[in-house]
Amino acid sequence: MRQKPVLYVLILGSFISVYNTCSMNVGLPAFIDIFDSDLATVQWLMTGFTLATGVIIPLSGYLGDRFSHKQVFLYSIAGLMASSALCAVSWSIYSLIAFRILQGVFCGIIQPVTLTIIFQAIPKQQRNVALSFWSASSILGPALAPTISGWLLGHNWHWMFLVLVPVSILTLWMGVKWIPRDPPSASGPLDRLGLMYAVCGSLALLLYFGNIHQWGLWSYRSAFVLILGLASSLLFVRHELRVKAPLLHLRLFRSRIFMSSILVSAILIIGLYSGIYFVPLYLQEIHRMSPFEVGLLLLLPSLSSGAATLLAGALYPRIGAFRLVIAGAVLIVLASWQFSFLALDTNLAYVAFWMAVRYIGIGLSMTPAMNAGMHAAAAEWYSHASALINWLRQIFGALALGLFTSLFYARQNLHITVLQQSAATPSAEWIRLSAYTLGIDDSFVVAALLVLLSLPLALLLRERRRDKEGRESREEPTLTTPAQTRV
Known part of the structure; x- marks a missing residue:
């Protein structure tokens, strides 16, 4: 070939x-x-x-x-x-x-x-x-x-x-x-004003989500950076919809398929980052494993995601994005829920198994969701669709890390207070490790609930018509090209 x-x-x-x-x-x-x-x-x-x-x-x-x-x-x-x-x-x-x-x-x-x-x-x-x-x-x-x-x-x-x-x-x-x-x-010429808004908005939002656990949710610094990021993003959207040669063609969001694929991918990214972030921390802090040992333990679970991704690519033409996204999201929810029961003495085989389930869910769902979004764009807009997909995935990945880190520290501190007030008098180290683990458990509960939101959104990826060979086709036509669009 x-x-x-x-x-x-x-x-x-x-x-x-x-x-x-x-x-x-x-x-x-x-x-x-x-x-x-x-x-x-x-x-x-x-x-x-x-x-x-x-x-x-x-x-x-x-x-x-x-x-x-x-x-x-x-x-x-x-x-x-x-x-x-x-x-x-x-x-x-x-x-x-x-x-x-x-x-x-x-x-x-x-x-x-x-x-x-x-x-x-x-x-x-x-x-x-x-x-x-x-x-x-x-x-x-x-x-x-x-x-x-x-x-x-x-x-x-x-x-x-x-x-x-x-x-x-x-x-x-x-x-x-x-x-x-x-x-x-x-x-056309570079949309410099749009680029300025995009850079300012991206920097502000990435800084906010990356430092919210250090700055505090309601601090003046957090409020200023968040307002700056949101204002710049709104100005970017307003500007891009008016200019003749935009930096990014936001009219792609007129497609229900493209918009729903972005939303589903964003939620799945949030669920993905919770596992990538917290499980290695748990293994290093609670089980005292080295970075190399953590990598070895999670190697096979990670590779299972690659196998699931290849399987999704083979099944996509026959069953479409909807069923694959649903199946993958259900596996992510199930595995995230199981990780909410981590304890100080949890078996490493348990961790490896449920990480494999999470990764299989990611492999089944992420690529079909992205594929559906790219297919909704005309060929002339592939570069803009790809840039939008990767840009928003980056933003939501930073959002996930920031929010989960802040949630973890807040829950950990709460559990430390509760454990210290208990009738028993365990060691300070036991209290710290127990609170650490319980904070991770709470974070996975939130991750499971967030990924549940992708299930109704996946309904928007359903395709109604079939071609003569029985394969599913897009419900709506491909978006018009830039030359056909009147700005």
Whole structure:
């Protein structure tokens, strides 16, 4: 199949991007010692990366249309390779933070651009399977990154960043050779005002959700940043609906399928992040496991998500997004509910099993929801649809981490107070660990309830008509192209 080499390149590019996103999750405590720093400073290795990624995504659609998606992809891989090498030679925590921010810029571009190339270069009849393989590669990043980076961190931290340089070189060579050239579209001038609103809104909201547990929900700083973010976002929407050459075509939300796919994906992202965030913390804090041991325990559960994603890609043409999203969401709800019963002596096999169930649910539901949204857009709008999907997923991912962290600390403090007032007089360490576990349990209850909201929203993905071969087709027509739209 001629399209296979193209898919190989996109899979490698997506894996590199997601790996760099997740490789730092287990390394923050180590870098406190390496650079003799503190947690508040080292945290910016993740915070700065996330902010850079969230800010650049809205620009990816314009860049692809203006310079061709192949060129943007190749330059992003080259930039990511260079910034990774710079991270490896960092001489201080501040230089490492700066280079991680640079990494975030290129990672933020790669994901939406690769998704767009899939819909441009892969024939429609092969697109569902290709998308499932691309999604599976994105899942391999979180699955392998904690194990690989945890092992490398224990030997030589520089190789955390150098390990993917050879893979990046291979991806560049393959990309130059196999990705078809797509001529730049007739894109108008850059919507600078829209970009300013998008950057300001993204920065403010990401900062708010990322620091709400430190600043406090009702603090003046939180209120100011939240108001700034919401105001900038509203101005962005108002401006984009009026300008002739918008940064992002928000008229995509006129499609019920596209809008519902975004909402379902956002809720699923919130459910996903609760497990990715809290289960490793539970294993390290309660069971005293090392980052490498946590990565090994969760490796097979994570890989099960890749298998479920491939299965969803094969089933999507026959049964559609609705049934897959429902099945996946039910599994996520069930597993999240089971994690609300974690205790100090919970068996590790129990944790691994229910993490596998959660990951299978994610694999069955995430890609079909995204696939339905992309198919609702005209070909000329693929880059804008991809940018919107990835941008909002980034925002809601930050929202999930911020809200769950704040909820966890609030519930933990409440449980400490209750346990201290009990008739028994256990040790202070037992109280701390018990309250820690109960706080995680409460967070999973909320995660289960939130994912339940995706079930009625998934009804909007139902398709009514069938073609002559019995396969489901979209309920509504594809959106009109920009040239057909009167602004």
